[in-house]
Amino acid sequence: MKSLKHLIIVLFLINMSCQNRTSKDEATSPSVTEIRNDIERVEPPHWWVGFKNENLQLLVKHPNIGSATPKISYAGIRLKEFHEADSPNYLFLDLEVANSAKAGKFNIAFQLEDDSELIQTYELKARGKAAEDYVGFDSSDAIYLITPDRFSNANPNNDEIDGLLEQGIDRTDGYARHGGDLQGITNHLDYIEDLGFTAVWPSPVLTNDMPTGSYHGYAMTDFYEVDPRFGTFEEYQKLAEDLRARNMKLIMDQVANHCGLYHWWMQDLPFKDWINDQENYEQNKDEWDWKTTNTSNHRRTTNQDPYASNKDYLEMADGWFVSDMPDLNQRNPFMANYIIQNSIWWIETLQLGGIRQDTYPYPDKTFMSHWAGAVMTEYPNFTIVGEEWSYNPLLIGYWQEGHMNQDEYKSNLKSTMDFAMQKNIVDALNEEESWDKGLVKMYEGLANDFAYTSPKDIMVLPDNHDMSRIFTQLNGDVVNTKMALSYLLMLPRIPQLYYGTEILMDDFDNPGDHGLIRTDFPGGWNGDAVNAFTGEGLKDEQKDMQFFLKTLLNYRKHSKAIHNGNTLHFAPDEGTYVLARITDEETVVHILNKNESPQELDLSRFEELELDGKMLRNIISDDRIHWGNSLKLNARGSVILTTKLQN
Numbered sequence: 001m002k003s004l005k006h007l008i009i010v011l012f013l014i015n016m017s018c019q020n021r022t023s024k025d026e027a028t029s030p031s032v033t034e035i036r037n038d039i040e041r042v043e044p045p046h047w048w049v050g051f052k053n054e055n056l057q058l059l060v061k062h063p064n065i066g067s068a069t070p071k072i073s074y075a076g077i078r079l080k081e082f083h084e085a086d087s088p089n090y091l092f093l094d095l096e097v098a099n100s101a102k103a104g105k106f107n108i109a110f111q112l113e114d115d116s117e118l119i120q121t122y123e124l125k126a127r128g129k130a131a132e133d134y135v136g137f138d139s140s141d142a143i144y145l146i147t148p149d150r151f152s153n154a155n156p157n158n159d160e161i162d163g164l165l166e167q168g169i170d171r172t173d174g175y176a177r178h179g180g181d182l183q184g185i186t187n188h189l190d191y192i193e194d195l196g197f198t199a200v201w202p203s204p205v206l207t208n209d210m211p212t213g214s215y216h217g218y219a220m221t222d223f224y225e226v227d228p229r230f231g232t233f234e235e236y237q238k239l240a241e242d243l244r245a246r247n248m249k250l251i252m253d254q255v256a257n258h259c260g261l262y263h264w265w266m267q268d269l270p271f272k273d274w275i276n277d278q279e280n281y282e283q284n285k286d287e288w289d290w291k292t293t294n295t296s297n298h299r300r301t302t303n304q305d306p307y308a309s310n311k312d313y314l315e316m317a318d319g320w321f322v323s324d325m326p327d328l329n330q331r332n333p334f335m336a337n338y339i340i341q342n343s344i345w346w347i348e349t350l351q352l353g354g355i356r357q358d359t360y361p362y363p364d365k366t367f368m369s370h371w372a373g374a375v376m377t378e379y380p381n382f383t384i385v386g387e388e389w390s391y392n393p394l395l396i397g398y399w400q401e402g403h404m405n406q407d408e409y410k411s412n413l414k415s416t417m418d419f420a421m422q423k424n425i426v427d428a429l430n431e432e433e434s435w436d437k438g439l440v441k442m443y444e445g446l447a448n449d450f451a452y453t454s455p456k457d458i459m460v461l462p463d464n465h466d467m468s469r470i471f472t473q474l475n476g477d478v479v480n481t482k483m484a485l486s487y488l489l490m491l492p493r494i495p496q497l498y499y500g501t502e503i504l505m506d507d508f509d510n511p512g513d514h515g516l517i518r519t520d521f522p523g524g525w526n527g528d529a530v531n532a533f534t535g536e537g538l539k540d541e542q543k544d545m546q547f548f549l550k551t552l553l554n555y556r557k558h559s560k561a562i563h564n565g566n567t568l569h570f571a572p573d574e575g576t577y578v579l580a581r582i583t584d585e586e587t588v589v590h591i592l593n594k595n596e597s598p599q600e601l602d603l604s605r606f607e608e609l610e611l612d613g614k615m616l617r618n619i620i621s622d623d624r625i626h627w628g629n630s631l632k633l634n635a636r637g638s639v640i641l642t643t644k645l646q647n
Helices: 002-027 182-187 189-195 233-245 278-287 310-318 333-350 365-378 393-398 419-430 439-451 478-490 540-556 560-564 603-609
Strands: 041-043 055-061 069-072 077-084 090-097 104-111 117-125 143-146 199-202 249-254 354-357 384-386 494-498 566-573 576-582 587-593 599-602 615-618 624-626 630-633 637-642
Touching: 055 333, 069 077, 069 090, 182 189, 182 199, 182 233, 189 540, 199 233, 199 354, 233 249, 233 333, 249 333, 333 365, 365 384, 393 419, 393 439, 419 439, 419 478, 439 566, 439 576, 478 494, 478 540, 478 576, 478 587, 478 637, 560 576, 560 587, 566 603, 576 599, 576 603, 587 599, 587 630, 599 603
Parallel strands: 143 199, 143 494, 199 249, 249 354, 354 384
Antiparallel strands: 041 055, 055 090, 069 104, 077 090, 104 117, 566 576, 576 587, 587 637, 599 630, 615 624, 615 637
16 A cells, blocks of 8 residues: 555656646747846847748857857757857857747856856747737828937936946037937827827937937937837837827837947947958047048939949938938948847837838948838738938839849838928929919829838828928918818828927928927926816917817728728919819818819819719818809818718
8 A cells, every 4th residue: 555655646746747847848948047148138138939040140249259169959949050250259140940849948058278167047938929910110100200319308317328428418409419208208199199190100219328419319329228218128118108008108229320439339249340441540530520430322223223333322321311320331241130130029029010211321231121122021011111301203103022123132121201292292382383383283283192112101291300390391371271281191201200290390590400399399398388188388389280180190090091081183274273082982172272262172173083972071170061163262271071971
């Protein structure tokens, strides 16, 4: 009897041991008994299982790590090869992460020349959702662009961080830090959602440890770190989570072209060609300024120009954007991998709804095609918009996926920016009306859509963080501003508006000044006399513009005719211009009128809209109108009508 009990106990212990071993094997295979972080820096800091591309390249930074021999023992992970850099303080590891690999932690052992060993624990994570579920922004969205430092300061305790090069807050200086942060955006998502926006694009919030001008975010000194003056990594994730909970999207502003001059690698560059013009920089870095920098000639047309000299092209592509933003050399394969993996890392980390890529035509264009292709291969329903600041539709169309380019260039880029239409709208409204001016510029600008592969996937904007506010561009004319915004929101495009447009923010004191363009949003700081979030202290015309945009954006949010309907417009005549968006279920008619005196619009001209005898509703005023022989336009401005009589 005693021996039988003993046997049962032994069998029970063996069974428990097997269960425990199976559990551990599934988690880590083999298990990590001790978490160690002996290495100064490993990037990406972690990765995921289950990508289509099973290759992963780790950048390892540590004193004299280049002579070490790395070893990995983990099921589903194969160390294919490793590469020494020109600097002895780097090692690059090429891993294969098989689809059979399971999420878990494993150790990478680095055997040094003296037979000592350094250990770094690395983690593979399970992906948060399927790749197909990463749905990017499209023509059904309306995007709210924010400069985080100037929107709302929710946490004054992170305004100054010891050890960073730029210290202090000065809200009177347009180029100093003002203290806005990520929590400030999160705290006001109710406001943004109520306005009718469906996506938020903050300018970059990664660390910019620069001596001056660090507030804007485009001179990154660490591609994997949130700037602590904007908040914590967790607060960035919280912003993304709260947006998803509202069925809204977070768009990340990324920079593949350059970094900040004080990036951590600038004092010890991995390779001799890690950045462009590197030899010149290393010889003169102790006295580096704009005089010694080979800055870009900014001739972006060399990307398309069949007659461009190689010299001009290389000066554009390889020159530094400005003297304190080193130009990254994407032709270095290790740099190329670094940038691609960084983009994918942030998509997975934040479950992004899109990427805005800064200065799109400036990096090596072959690399940019490869970068966009790598992202879109992993996330087939994702969206990337590239910044191409050009007023020429030929250049805008060149960068969009599917465009039949003479040089056979394939961009893999879904969206680019319609600065051409932005200029047409401003010029049309500022010019006096005549048969060949004014509204004709808008009409002909839209007629250029034949040049685009997919017009509705292009982003259109009235202004942004780099140009005068639309209210300033239209010389303080409220009616013209409403016409510009309503027309823009009716187009077959993805609309982006800049924070404060809804309250007529301006830069009249010094038009075009970046510090003034990026003015603090009123109410974002304790003690502000005006609070645009609540309406307290706003002028009547500001409240009216808020109401106008809120009404229009919230209607647009649910109108499939505006999102994807057929577009039909009629050439401007006698100071009026009619545009329609049409589906089987709805027709939306947008009428622009530049006449100061009452105008009788002959509706027989628009017979093909098939609206004769129908009742329509004014989206802004909610008035009903009968579509008969004519329509009286009592005042200059825009009229937006829909065949849907109920909201």
